[in-house]
Amino acid sequence: MQTILSIAIDALAFGMVLFIICIGLSLTMGLMRVVNLAHGAFAMIAGYIASYAARDLGLGYAVAIFLAIIGTIIISIPLERFLYRRIYGSPELTQVLMTIGITFCVIGITNYFFGPTLKTIPLPQALSQPIDVGFRTIAAHRLFVIACGAVVAGGLWYLIERTSFGIKLRATVDNAAMSDALGVRTQVVYAISFAIAIGLAALGGVVGAEFLPIEPYYALRYMVTFLVVVSVGGAGSIPGAVIACLLLGFIDTTGRYLMPEFGNFFFYAAVILIVCLFPRGFLGRAQ
Amino acid sequence: MQVMAQAQTVSAAPRAKGLWWRDVIGIMLIVICGAAGYWLFPDNLALLTRIVAVALLVLSIDLIVGYCGVATLGQAALFGAGAYAAGIACVNGVTEPMTLIAIGALAGATAGLVMGAIMLRAHGLAQLVLSIAIVQLFHEAANKASAYTGGSDGLAGLMVSPLFGIFEFDLWGKTAYLMGFALLLLVFILLKFIVASPFGMLCRGIKQDPVRIRAMGAFVFPVLLKMFVISGAVAGMGGALAAISTQVVGLDSVSFELSANALVMLVLGGLGTLYGALIGTIIFMGFEHMVSAINPFHWMTMVGALLIAVVLAAPGGLTSLAEKLRGGKA
Numbered sequence: 140m141q142t143i144l145s146i147a148i149d150a151l152a153f154g155m156v157l158f159i160i161c162i163g164l165s166l167t168m169g170l171m172r173v174v175n176l177a178h179g180a181f182a183m184i185a186g187y188i189a190s191y192a193a194r195d196l197g198l199g200y201a202v203a204i205f206l207a208i209i210g211t212i213i214i215s216i217p218l219e220r221f222l223y224r225r226i227y228g229s230p231e232l233t234q235v236l237m238t239i240g241i242t243f244c245v246i247g248i249t250n251y252f253f254g255p256t257l258k259t260i261p262l263p264q265a266l267s268q269p270i271d272v273g274f275r276t277i278a279a280h281r282l283f284v285i286a287c288g289a290v291v292a293g294g295l296w297y298l299i300e301r302t303s304f305g306i307k308l309r310a311t312v313d314n315a316a317m318s319d320a321l322g323v324r325t326q327v328v329y330a331i332s333f334a335i336a337i338g339l340a341a342l343g344g345v346v347g348a349e350f351l352p353i354e355p356y357y358a359l360r361y362m363v364t365f366l367v368v369v370s371v372g373g374a375g376s377i378p379g380a381v382i383a384c385l386l387l388g389f390i391d392t393t394g395r396y397l398m399p400e401f402g403n404f405f406f407y408a409a410v411i412l413i414v415c416l417f418p419r420g421f422l423g424r425a426q
Numbered sequence: 427m428q429v430m431a432q433a434q435t436v437s438a439a440p441r442a443k444g445l446w447w448r449d450v451i452g453i454m455l456i457v458i459c460g461a462a463g464y465w466l467f468p469d470n471l472a473l474l475t476r477i478v479a480v481a482l483l484v485l486s487i488d489l490i491v492g493y494c495g496v497a498t499l500g501q502a503a504l505f506g507a508g509a510y511a512a513g514i515a516c517v518n519g520v521t522e523p524m525t526l527i528a529i530g531a532l533a534g535a536t537a538g539l540v541m542g543a544i545m546l547r548a549h550g551l552a553q554l555v556l557s558i559a560i561v562q563l564f565h566e567a568a569n570k571a572s573a574y575t576g577g578s579d580g581l582a583g584l585m586v587s588p589l590f591g592i593f594e595f596d597l598w599g600k601t602a603y604l605m606g607f608a609l610l611l612l613v614f615i616l617l618k619f620i621v622a623s624p625f626g627m628l629c630r631g632i633k634q635d636p637v638r639i640r641a642m643g644a645f646v647f648p649v650l651l652k653m654f655v656i657s658g659a660v661a662g663m664g665g666a667l668a669a670i671s672t673q674v675v676g677l678d679s680v681s682f683e684l685s686a687n688a689l690v691m692l693v694l695g696g697l698g699t700l701y702g703a704l705i706g707t708i709i710f711m712g713f714e715h716m717v718s719a720i721n722p723f724h725w726m727t728m729v730g731a732l733l734i735a736v737v738l739a740a741p742g743g744l745t746s747l748a749e750k751l752r753g754g755k756a
Contacts, residue, residue: 174551225738231550232497233737236693239686240733247727255723355723363558363682370555404566410559411544418548 144275146396152281154388155288156350160343161368162295162380163336169375170312170332173223174231176238179358179365180245181337182344185211186353187249189345190258200263204345211341212334219333227329242358250355258353260345280349287346291339295377308332312375367410373420382421449618452701456614459708460607464600471599475671477711478606482664483684484691484703485617489657491689492698493621494650495633499685500541500557501661503564506680507537508662513581513675514574521587523605527666534662535655537564542654546647557685564680580676584669602671609667613660617700620656629653630698690729694736696743705744 164178189207192198198206222241226234266283269276299305310318311328319325344353351361372383387406394405413421463474483505490496511533512526520526545556568575575581588601620626628649631639636646669675678684687710695706710729718725740747 168551174554222734222738231554232491232693233741235497235499235554236690236733237737239690240730240737243726243730243733245730247723247725247730250723251727359683363562367555367559370551374551401566401570403562404570407559407563407566411556411563414552414556414559415544415547418552420552 141275142396146393148277148281149396150389150392151385152284153350153392154385155285156343156347157364157368157388158288158343158380158384159291160340160347161365161372161384162291162377163339163343164365165369165372165374165376165380166332166336168369169373170308171223171227171329173227174234174238174366175223176235176362176366177241177245177358178336178340179360179362180242181211181215181340182347182351182361183353183357184214184245184249185341185344186260186348186357187253187258189348190260190353191253193260194258200260200266203260204342207345208338208341212337215334215337216330219330223333242362246355246358255355260348260353262349284346284349287342291342292377292381299377304328304331367407369420371410371413371417371420373417373422376420376422379420379422453611453615453618456611456704460611464603464607471603472671473711473715475599475603475606476668477707478603478610479664479668479671480688480691480711481610481704481707482613482667483661483688484695484707485613485700486657486661486664487688487692488697488700488703489617489621489653489660491692492702493626493629493633494653496545496650497554498545498557499554499682499689500545500559500561501657501688502680502682502684503541503561504534504537504658504661505665505668505684505688506564506568507658508534508665509669509675509679510568510575510581510665511662512666512669513584516584516586516669517581521585523586523670524590526586526670527609527663530662530664530666530669531659532662534665535659537662538654538656538658539651541658542651546650546654558682561680561682561685565677565682568680569677575675578677580674581669582674584673584675586670586673599671602667606667606671609663613663614700614704617660621700625649625652690733693743694732696745699745702743702745709744 160178160182164175167173167175167178185207188210189203192206193200193203218241222237226237262280266280268279270279270282299308307318307323307328310321310323311325315325344351351357354360368383368387369380371387372379372381387409390409391403391406394401394403398405464471467474483501486504487498487501490498490501508530512530515529516526520529541557541560544560545553548556569577571577572579621629628639628644631644632646632649640646665679668679691706691710692703693706694710695704696702713728714725717728736743
C-alpha cells in the first residue's frame with residue numbers, strides 16, 4: 140500500500156512535469172504545425188538561467204523562476220522571427236533538421252559559457268522538507284509541482300476557451316487564411332502563442348529539474364520523450380496532453396519502481412502500441 | 427505547351443546517355459578517392475574504415491528518405507542489428523569475414539522488414555515518432571540482453587579469421603579498409619542499378635504522390651516494404667563491417683544519436699542521389715574528427731549552424747549546390 144501510494148505520487152508529479160513542458164510543444168505543433176525538436180533546448184536554457192540566478196547570484200527560488208521564464212522568452216523572440224518563420228508549412232523533414240540544428244547550437248553555446256557540469260537549482264526551505272498531509276508525509280516539492288501542473292492546465296483551458304484571444308487562437312488553428320481575412324492578425328497570434336509555449340517550457344524546465352536534471356545534453360536526452368508525449372496525446376489538444384502525460388508518467392515511474400532493470404523498455408513499447416492504435420494520438424484532430 | 431514537351435523529349439534522350447557516362451565517371455572518382463585515402467592517410471585507416479561503414483548506413487537512409495520520402499530517425503536500429511548479429515556470430519565461432527557480412531545483411535534485412543511493417547502503418551509525425559521509439563526499444567533490448575550483447579560494456583573479443591584464408595586483419599587496418607571499400611563500391615554500383623530500375627522509379631513516384639500511384643493500380647505498401655528490406659540489408663552490412671574492423675560492438679551502434687547524425691550527413695550531402703550520401707559522410711566525419719578533438723561542444727555548435735545553413739540556403743544539400751553552380755556556368 141505504502142509503495143503504491145508513493146508510486147502514485149511520484150507518477151503524478153512526473154506526469155505533471157512532462158505536461159508543463161509538453162503542452163507548449165503541443166501548442167506549437169498543433170497550431171503552427173512546426174515539429175519543434177528544440178523545445179527541450181528552451182527548457183534547458185531556462186534551467187541554466189535559474190541555476191545561475193539561484194545558486195551563483197543567491198536570488199530566491201521565485202525570482203529565479205521568473206528570471207528564467209522572461210530570459211528564455213527574450214532569447215526565443217529573435218529565433219522565432221528569423222528561423223522559425225521560415226519553416227512554417229515546410230515538410231516535416233526540413234523542420235526536424237532545422238530544429239535539431241538549433242538544439243545542437245544551444246547545447247554547444249550553453250556549454251561554452253557554463254561548462255559541462257550538472258547544474259542544480261537549490262530549493263527553498265519550504266519546498267525541500269516533507270509535508271504531513273494527515274495519513275502520510277509527502278515531499279513538498281512533489282506537491283508544488285502537481286499544483287503547478289494543475290494551475291497551468293486550468294489557466295490554459297481558461298485562456299483558450301473563455302477569452303477573446305482564445306477564440307482568435309482556435310480560429311487560426313482551424314483555418315489560418317480565413318481568420319486572416321476576417322481581421323485576426325495571425326502573425327501576432329502565432330508570436331504570442333510561441334512565447335507562451337516557450338514560457339511554459341521554461342517553467343517546466345525549472346520546476347522539473349528534480350526529475351529531469353539540468354545537464355549538458357538535456358535538450359538531446361529528453362527531446363525524444365517530449366516529442367513522443369505530444370504525438371501520443373495528439374498535437375494541439377490540452378486534454379489529450381493531460382491523458383498522455385499522466386499515462387506515460389505512470390508507465391515510466393511504475394516500470395522504474397517495480398522492474399528497474401528494464402529501464403525505458405516499457406515506455407517505448409507502450410508508445411509503439413499507442414501510436415499504432417491511434418496514429419493521430421488520443422485526441423488529435425484529423426489533418 | 428506542345429513545343430515545350432517536344433523540346434523536353436528531345437533533350438531527355440541525350441541526357442540519359444550522359445547520365446550513364448556520368449555514373450561511370452562518378453564511380454571512378456570514388457575509386458580514386460578511396461585509393462587516395464589509402465595512400466595519403468596510412469595512419470588513419472581505422473577512421474577511414476569507420477567512414478566507409480557509416481557511409482553504408484547513410485546510403486541506406488538515402489534509399490528510404492531520398493527515394494521513398496519516408497522520414498526516419500531510427501535507421502541505427504538496422505545498423506545495430508547487423509553489427510550485433512555479426513558480433514554474436516563471431517563470438518560463437520563463425521569467423522569467416524564474408525560470412526559475417528552476409529549474416530549482418532540478413533539480420534539488417536529482417537530488422538528492416540519488422541521496422542518497415544510497423545512504421546509504414548503511420549504517416550507524417552507519427553511515423554517519425556515510431557522510428558524513434560523503435561530505435562530506443564532496440565537500444566534498451568541490446569542493453570538488457572547483456573548475456574548475448576555484453577550490455578553497456580559492449581561485445582568485445584571478436585577474433586575474425588583472415589579474409590579468404592590469406593589476408594590477415596592487421597594492426598593498421600589495411601585489410602579491413604580495403605575489404606570495406608570494395609564492399610562499399612559493390613553496394614554502391616548495385617544500388618545505382620536498383621534505383622534506376624522500374625522498382626526504383628516506382629519508389630520515386632510514391633515519394634511524389636502516393637495517392638496517384640495507388641490510383642494507377644500499384645500497391646504502395648509492399649513496394650515501400652521491399653525498399654525497407656533492401657535498405658536494412660545495406661545498413662546491416664555497414665554494421666557488420668564496423669564490428670569486424672573495430673572487433674567490438676558498442677551500444678552506440680543502436681543509438682538515436684547515430685541515427686540523427688547519419689540523417690544530418692545525408693541532408694548535408696543531398697537527398698536522392700546516392701553520391702550525396704557519400705559526400706556528406708566524408709565531409710561530416712572528417713570535420714568531426716578534426717574539430718571534436720579540440721572541443722566536442724564546438725563541434726555541436728558547428729554542426730547545428732551547418733544544419734540551419736543547409737536548410738535555409740541549400741535545401742537539396744551540397745550536391746544540389748554544385749549542380750546549381752554548374753547550371754549557372756553552362
